Amino acid sequence: MSANHEDSESSQTAMTSKPSASSLPPPEKPNAIxxxxxxxxxxxxxxLFLGFPIWWKTTSIYRAELPIQEMLDWAGGKSCRPVFPLEIRFDTPSLPDLEAQQxxxxxxxxLDDLNEFSAHHLRLKLADEEAQQATEKADTALTVxxxxxxxxxxxxxxxxxxxTTLDVFYPPSQIPPPSSSISPLSSYIxxxxxRLxxxxxAIMAHILSNNAMGANVNTPQSPNSQAQQQISPQLAESITRRLRRSMKYAETYHLAFSLFTPGSAPSSWDIESAVQAYISPLVQVLSPISNFTIDTQVQLYASFSPTTPPPEYDETQQVWTLKEENLSAFINAAEWPLNPSIGSGPTINFILYVPAPxxxxxxxxxxxxxSWIIPQWGGVFILNPPSIPTSESTKGNPPHLPANALTPAFLTFSHQxxxxxxxxxTxxxxxxxxxxxxxxxAATLLLSASSTMGSLARLTESLPSIPIPATVASSVSxxxxxxxxxxxxLxxxxxxxxxxxxxxxxxxxxRSFFEKSMVGQMYxxxxxxxxxxxxxxxxxxVPLVLGLVKEIRRVVVGWKARRG
Structure with a gap:
């Protein structure tokens, strides 16, 4: 019985092994491999030889070479120390040459003994010496x-x-003799x-002390620091307040003069005559600093904002008054057509408001x-023209504002x-x-451009993936x-x-810092x-990598089999 049982088990094992062997795939032929x-x-x-080079070429970022260290040197104040030597011309028609030179x-x-700020100093020259200099001479700041x-x-x-002429009247007895080293007249001048x-x-010391280029020479023992300490707190506060109120520098400013009135009159004004008389001469002398364009408009039925407190009547003086704390809400920005910007430059608004009778x-x-100034925005002038009778019982504003009526307003606008x-x-x-x-x-633009160069250099070093086109390199140069x-x-x-x-x-x-192609890659x-x-x-x-791994494994196994 046991022998028969063993034979049956062996026969079953043989039967089960045969199907498993038949289920295996046939060995690959060499040509298939x-x-x-x-x-x-x-x-x-x-x-590797087509796709990757094409991808590398089409996705590679062009980075023009920039003088990074030179840019950082300018930002750090190592390449330039701003100085302001003001040339004062001495005109001495009644003095001999020796006495004038003395x-x-x-x-x-x-002057040198009084000056503690070496970056800003006065240089005196006789008018005859200046006439003998070369063509590229220093600008004459003042003529004494x-x-x-x-x-x-x-x-x-x-x-x-x-x-720019300062007339100094003096008694002839105060002319110093040739051997003298002190003179009341020289001390007075x-x-x-x-004082002038x-x-x-003070402004120059403030600008340099608040900038990296100025801070580079603004050590506790430096002249910049000493000049800052000598400025009175009142003057320093006035300078800071005035700088905060002023507009940021722009290559072009747009001057917008607007006439607003809550009624139907006045509906016209001699704006061209007023601009030609009071604004155009000022714009002409300011042309070396910035360019200016001028726009005008008239807006009728310009009412106050509903949230603005209305004027209050003063019985004692018989006038309508606005509180100073409410002046910031005087401009009805929601309804008055005041564009914040025209073109590329900022707009300076000047509002001439004619109240209702x-x-x-x-x-x-x-x-x-x-009148008052709105910091970094513009100025406002309230014009109260004499009323004219419109009927037997009512009076109204004149329908037209002549040039003489606009004189006070535009004088104020020029100062604003x-x-x-x-x-x-002063x-x-x-x-x-x-x-x-x-x-x-000149000082602020020099410092600003130098600071921008430093910012651009640090940006390109911190973000190696952003492109640097050739236009940026050209602008930097x-x-x-x-x-x-x-x-x-300077x-x-x-x-x-x-x-x-x-x-x-x-x-x-x-232009180099705000290059469009660079700004897009920063984020x-x-x-x-x-x-x-x-x-x-x-x-x-995934299939390509797995196929490559499989082929590499097959090659390795075959190589080991041949060696074994």
Whole structure:
């Protein structure tokens, strides 16, 4: 029985082993293996020698070479130390050459002893010496004309409000002898010059101390720091407030003059005559700093905003008043057609508001003023024209505003424009103040363009995946070239040339930093690339990689079998 049972088990085992052997695939033929190897090799050859180069070429990012270290040096103040040597011309028609040179030498020593801010200093030169210089001479900041008067006991000065000439009247007895090293006249002249340029010096110290280029030389023992400490707190606060109120520099400003009235009159005004008389001359002298365009409009039935507190009537003075805290809501931005920007540059708005006869005269309660400045926006002037009878019982505004009625408003607008552009308040001479504004703009543009170069250099180093087109490299090269020219012009005292170079440097720096192709790549991280490529390459790549692994494993196994 046991023998029969063993035979049956062996027969069953043989029967079950036969089907398992028959279920195995037949061994591959050599030509099939070679065909599969050729297919896999062909796919990978196409990927490596055709697909990958095409992908690399079409997706590679072009990065033009930038002078990174030079850009960082400009931003850090290592390439240029801004200085402002102001040339003061001495006109001494009644003095002999030796006495004039002696007086100039003593005055220069006195000025040097008084000055603690080496970046801003005054250089005195005789008018005859200046005439003998080369064509590219320094700009004359001020002309001091010395005039002798016998009836004076002490010197006095008079600054012409329309020129850059300071007349100094002195008694002839105060001319220093050749052997003297001190003179009351030289001390007086030095004190007057220091007073005339005190605000400009304070502004320059403030600008340099708040910038990396200025901070590079603004150590606790540096002249910049000493000049900052010598500025009175009142003057420092006034400068800070005025700089915050002024507009940011732009290559082009749009001046918009608007007439608003809550009724139907006045419906016209002599705006062309007023602009030609009071605005165009100012725009012309400001043309080296910025370009200006002028637009005008008339808006009738311009009512106050519903959220604005209405004017209140003052019984004692019989006037309508606006509270100073409500002036910020005076402009009805929701309904008044005031464009915040026209074109590429910012708009400076000037509002001439003619109140209704029922609310006239309209004044500001504090100080009874009729005008105010809105920081970094524009100015407002309230015009209260005399009412005219419209019927037997009512009066109304005149239908037309002539040029003489617009004179107070446009005189105010011209002063507001200067304030909004950052013009200093002193001295009283407008040409001197405009020259100061030229130097201020040259300094701020030089510092701004240098800072932009540093920001661009750090950006390109921190984001290696963003492209750098050839236009950016060209703009950077132009910026650095004009920065160098501006710095050289500052050292030579040619501030108009420095401003012209600084304007080009600022424009090119902004163009390079805000290049469209670069800005688009700044916000495209590598995770987004993975999210784009993975759904496309995953289904194709998995079979190719598995086939390659299988072929590599087969080759390795065959190689081991041949060696064994």
């Amino acid at each position: 070679q065909t599969r190897f050729g297919v896999v090799a062909a796919f990978w050859a196409v990927i 007086l100039l030498r003593i005055t220069q020593h006195t 004309r010395l005039l002798a008067q016998d009836d004076l006991s002490s010197p006095r000065s008079l600054l012409d409000a329309d020129t 030095a004190g007057e010059l220091q 340029f005190a605000e400009e010096k 029922s609310q006239s005269p309209l004044l500001v309660n504090e100080g009874k003023a009729t 424009l200067l304030s909004l552009l950052g013009t200093p308040q 001295p009283t001479s407008l040409p001197l103040r405009l020259q100061t504004l030229i130097r201020i703009r 132009a910026t650095l070239s004009h920065l160098s020219s501006a710095c050289d012009s 050292r030579q005292g040619r501030f108009m040339a420095a401003l012209a170079s600084a304007r080009v440097a600022e424009t090119e720096a902004e 495209f991280p590598d995770e987004h690339k993975v999210a784009v490529y993975l759904p496309l390459l995953g289904p194709i790549g």
